[in-house]
Amino acid sequence: MTEASAAVRLRLQGIRKVYPGVVANDDIDLSVSAGEIHAVLGENGAGKSTLMKMIYGVSRPSAGEIHWEGRRVDIASPAQARALGIGMVFQHFSLFETLTVTENVALALPDKPALDELASRIEAVSARYGLPVDPRRHVHALSVGERQRVEIIRCLLQDPKLLIMDEPTSVLTPPAVRKLFDTLRQLAAEGCSILYISHKLDEIQALCHTATVLRGGRVSGHCRPAEETPQSMARLMIGGELPVCEHSPADGRGELRLRLAGLSHASADPFGTDLRDIHLDVHAGEIVGIAGVSGNGQQELLQAISGEETIAEKFPVQICGVEAGRLNAARRRRLGLCFVPEERLGRGAVPSMSLADNAVLTAARNAALVRGGFLAYTRARRFASECIERFNVRCGGPQAVARSLSGGNLQKFIIGREILQTPRLLVCAQPTWGVDVGAAAFIRQAIIDLRNRGCAVLVISEELDELFEICDRIAVLAKGRLSPVRPIGETSIEDIGVWMSGMWPGAEGSGGEDDRAAA
Amino acid sequence: MDAALFSSILFATVVAGTPLIIVALGLLVSERAGVLNLGAEGMMAMGAVAAFAVTHSTGNPWLGVLAGLTAGMGTALIHGVLCLSLQANQVAAGLAVAIFGVGLSAFVGKPFESVALPAVPPIRIPFIADIPLIGEALYNQQALVYFSWALFWAVLWFLARSRAGLVLRAVGEAPASAHAIGYPVILIRYLAVLFGGAMAGIGGAFLSVFYTPMWMEGMVAGRGWIALALVVFATWRPLRVMVGAYLFGGVMITQLFIQGSGLQIDFPAQFLSSLPYWATIVVLVLISRNPNAIRLNSPASLGKPFRPEQ
Ligand SMILES: Nc1ncnc2c1ncn2[C@@H]1O[C@H](COP(=O)(O)OP(=O)(O)OP(=O)(O)O)[C@@H](O)[C@H]1O
Ligand SMILES: [Mg+2]
Numbered sequence: 117m118t119e120a121s122a123a124v125r126l127r128l129q130g131i132r133k134v135y136p137g138v139v140a141n142d143d144i145d146l147s148v149s150a151g152e153i154h155a156v157l158g159e160n161g162a163g164k165s166t167l168m169k170m171i172y173g174v175s176r177p178s179a180g181e182i183h184w185e186g187r188r189v190d191i192a193s194p195a196q197a198r199a200l201g202i203g204m205v206f207q208h209f210s211l212f213e214t215l216t217v218t219e220n221v222a223l224a225l226p227d228k229p230a231l232d233e234l235a236s237r238i239e240a241v242s243a244r245y246g247l248p249v250d251p252r253r254h255v256h257a258l259s260v261g262e263r264q265r266v267e268i269i270r271c272l273l274q275d276p277k278l279l280i281m282d283e284p285t286s287v288l289t290p291p292a293v294r295k296l297f298d299t300l301r302q303l304a305a306e307g308c309s310i311l312y313i314s315h316k317l318d319e320i321q322a323l324c325h326t327a328t329v330l331r332g333g334r335v336s337g338h339c340r341p342a343e344e345t346p347q348s349m350a351r352l353m354i355g356g357e358l359p360v361c362e363h364s365p366a367d368g369r370g371e372l373r374l375r376l377a378g379l380s381h382a383s384a385d386p387f388g389t390d391l392r393d394i395h396l397d398v399h400a401g402e403i404v405g406i407a408g409v410s411g412n413g414q415q416e417l418l419q420a421i422s423g424e425e426t427i428a429e430k431f432p433v434q435i436c437g438v439e440a441g442r443l444n445a446a447r448r449r450r451l452g453l454c455f456v457p458e459e460r461l462g463r464g465a466v467p468s469m470s471l472a473d474n475a476v477l478t479a480a481r482n483a484a485l486v487r488g489g490f491l492a493y494t495r496a497r498r499f500a501s502e503c504i505e506r507f508n509v510r511c512g513g514p515q516a517v518a519r520s521l522s523g524g525n526l527q528k529f530i531i532g533r534e535i536l537q538t539p540r541l542l543v544c545a546q547p548t549w550g551v552d553v554g555a556a557a558f559i560r561q562a563i564i565d566l567r568n569r570g571c572a573v574l575v576i577s578e579e580l581d582e583l584f585e586i587c588d589r590i591a592v593l594a595k596g597r598l599s600p601v602r603p604i605g606e607t608s609i610e611d612i613g614v615w616m617s618g619m620w621p622g623a624e625g626s627g628g629e630d631d632r633a634a635a
Numbered sequence: 636m637d638a639a640l641f642s643s644i645l646f647a648t649v650v651a652g653t654p655l656i657i658v659a660l661g662l663l664v665s666e667r668a669g670v671l672n673l674g675a676e677g678m679m680a681m682g683a684v685a686a687f688a689v690t691h692s693t694g695n696p697w698l699g700v701l702a703g704l705t706a707g708m709g710t711a712l713i714h715g716v717l718c719l720s721l722q723a724n725q726v727a728a729g730l731a732v733a734i735f736g737v738g739l740s741a742f743v744g745k746p747f748e749s750v751a752l753p754a755v756p757p758i759r760i761p762f763i764a765d766i767p768l769i770g771e772a773l774y775n776q777q778a779l780v781y782f783s784w785a786l787f788w789a790v791l792w793f794l795a796r797s798r799a800g801l802v803l804r805a806v807g808e809a810p811a812s813a814h815a816i817g818y819p820v821i822l823i824r825y826l827a828v829l830f831g832g833a834m835a836g837i838g839g840a841f842l843s844v845f846y847t848p849m850w851m852e853g854m855v856a857g858r859g860w861i862a863l864a865l866v867v868f869a870t871w872r873p874l875r876v877m878v879g880a881y882l883f884g885g886v887m888i889t890q891l892f893i894q895g896s897g898l899q900i901d902f903p904a905q906f907l908s909s910l911p912y913w914a915t916i917v918v919l920v921l922i923s924r925n926p927n928a929i930r931l932n933s934p935a936s937l938g939k940p941f942r943p944e945q
Contacts, residue, residue, distance in 0.1 A: 212813075214930065256930065
């Protein structure tokens with residue numbers, strides 16, 4: 117092992133990648149040894165995913181060389197990369213929605229395991245790694261957090277020599293992240309090399325041995341994360357100071373904008389979580405946060421509020437004073453609801469359409485992008501351009517197709533699109549998923565500003581730090597039930613962490629049921 | 636209805652449903668891999684004429700079936716090259732193949748126009764063919780009828796249980812993801828399309844060598860289109876394809892019997908003739924209403940070209 121672990125496993129030399137109109141990577145050198153955990157840092161659109169996709173054979177470099185274990189290789193396809201021993205967790209999930217978790221994993225394994233046997237293996241592994249998933253469920257019914265767990269488990273089961281993880285923890289909870297890190301450290305100790313991409317600088321500090329920083333597609337520096345602070349790494353990334361967000365306490369509540377009055381709803385998915393008797397009020401001028409491990413009814417709650425899933429009765433969902441339980445998503449938007457779903461490609465944006473067209477899809481009415489049934493095209497473009505500018509979206513302009521944007525930039529665009537419609541009520545899920553530190557601070561500030569202008573905001577997120585930074589009141593959703601709502605000053609991250617397992621004061625069966633996160 | 640009449644209607648129903656089952660199951664496999672093949676009618680016609688020509692010159696119907704299979708596959712290969720290698724629009728390519736196949740088969744078949752072949756004797760399965768009422772109708776049938784049943788079980792097992800079937804479904808669901816975990820998407824789609832073509836060819840051979848043992852221009856008579864529609868209305872599920880095909884065959888035969896029997900009925904004949912089409916659609920739509928099940932079985936990438944990123 118001593119000899120092997122010093123060996124350079126992967127070396128990139130002068131890698132360049134040109135997309136029409138964009139140089140995504142330029143003259144990049146990078147090397148990873150066996151047993152090394154190497155971070156790749158950079159702002160949204162810096163070219164991190166592009167570089168990883170070339171290593172994994174999804175796309176080919178325009179110039180430059182890749183050396184694998186001392187030999188020059190030409191990685192033409194993912195199949196070839198996998199044959200070399202490279203595994204990848206994608207930023208945008210590469211799962212098959214209509215297949216079950218077990219089938220998804222089976223597809224990625226070279227030996228052909230019996231499905232029943234594999235299901236129990238997945239259960240065992242997921243418990244050991246602290247990544248709970250139910251192997252029998254269909255992926256389309258899973259929340260993004262659960263999908264991320266599946267993606268990670270699938271990759272870990274392949275036993276790779278080089279593991280590429282493109283923002284694997286963007287929607288994982290802190291305990292799951294800690295467990296994952298233990299696993300990754302152990303893999304590294306056994307000689308596996310890891311390339312790790314994340315915007316969470318504290319994670320990088322805790323996990324990675326070395327780091328390469330990209331800016332604008334070029335290498336802008338190297339560092340040892342353990343010797344840096346998150347601030348100094350952020351400076352390396354952005355080339356400037358980190359913006360901080362200002363959060364003044366809410367000045368008194370305004371009118372009621374969202375009321376959930378005993379919302380109960382059976383999930384459409386047989387394995388989903390049913391919502392049970394949820395009561396919640398959100399007023400103008402406040403931000404209410406809902407914390408919780410995804411898979412505890414978050415998706416169902418979002419669907420019930422957005423109108424994607426209508427419910428049997430009118431009164432349990434009241435939007436701006438209107439009993440809206442039976443209204444569809446478009447009618448609810450007309451009441452002043454804007455909505456940022458958790459899946460940005462697919463639900464949040466149509467991947468193959470331009471940003472301007474995507475703007476029309478939700479902002480048509482509120483931003484008057486349609487007149488007399490016809491698209492007001494110049495307006496749509498102007499609206500998209502404004503969004504791109506105000507939210508600093510790095511892309512080829514309003515005509516760029518959504519799919520060509522880097523993950524974080526697309527998220528900025530979707531949030532921007534909703535915020536620019538000056539909603540009366542904004543519901544957003546995972547608002548800063550995959551967004552770099554600078555942009556995350558910017559989005560949080562934008563949400564706070566929106567509140568200051570009198571909008572009611574409901575944020576559903578797994579990131580407790582974020583919720584504590586922006587929210588005025590907070591509650592926890594666990595097993596389909598909502599905890600009491602507490603003002604942020606009267607609770608703490610630790611308390612909420614405990615509540616997340618479903619045990620809040622007065623919760624039915626608190627302490628009784630055993631917790632499925634238990635490992 | 637007396638027993639003999641029932642038995643003969645059942646017999647005719649099974650025969651009428653058989654080519655639809657064979658062709659539709661082939662199309663189902665190809666569509667589950669994400670390739671829409673509107674060329675079925677052309678592939679059937681090519682299969683029919685090739686099977687007829689070979690049977691006619693060799694006297695061996697099995698060589699004929701083999702020729703039909705090959706001709707169907709050859710026609711499907713054109714579709715594959717157009718859509719998979721050249722990334723043409725699948726609807727346009729499929730229509731072109733349909734027109735091409737029907738036209739070419741008419742041209743090739745000119746010398747055989749209205750020539751008849753000797754009927755191929757059915758295969759009687761001992762003992763069970765003696766079951767009263769249904770035995771004679773179901774178990775004293777053409778070999779290809781038994782083949783269609785075997786095909787049904789094979790496709791069912793392949794899609795639901797086999798590893799290769801899982802890969803095929805994955806390719807039809809999300810080709811980019813399948814590519815990303817290392818599967819040769821284009822190759823798999825080629826195989827699926829060729830399988831579809833082979834089955835359409837056999838379906839055509841059944842028509843020209845067994846069903847009505849002769850060649851006539853236009854003898855496929857829209858069965859390729861019906862098979863395509865069956866697959867969609869059956870929401871890409873083999874059992875429903877089978878039900879739909881027999882239902883269509885059954886209603887078709889029954890209304891022919893009624894029309895031919897000289898029974899005094901008040902319906903116009905056109906109404907009776909349209910009955911098989913809408914009865915099948917109504918029944919299949921009714922039994923396949925569950926949106927969740929539709930979502931789980933319909934191939935999400937159907938009709939969309941896939942090109943690995945550069
Ligand atoms: N298929 C494509 N076509 C055109 N441009 C692309 C394509 N893929 C990526 N780009 C561009 O390349 C640049 C780098 O994108 P990349 O996805 O590598 O960024 P990233 O560093 O992973 O960002 P993030 O942190 O937001 O995920 C971006 O400007 C993006 O718009
Ligand atoms: Mg990325």
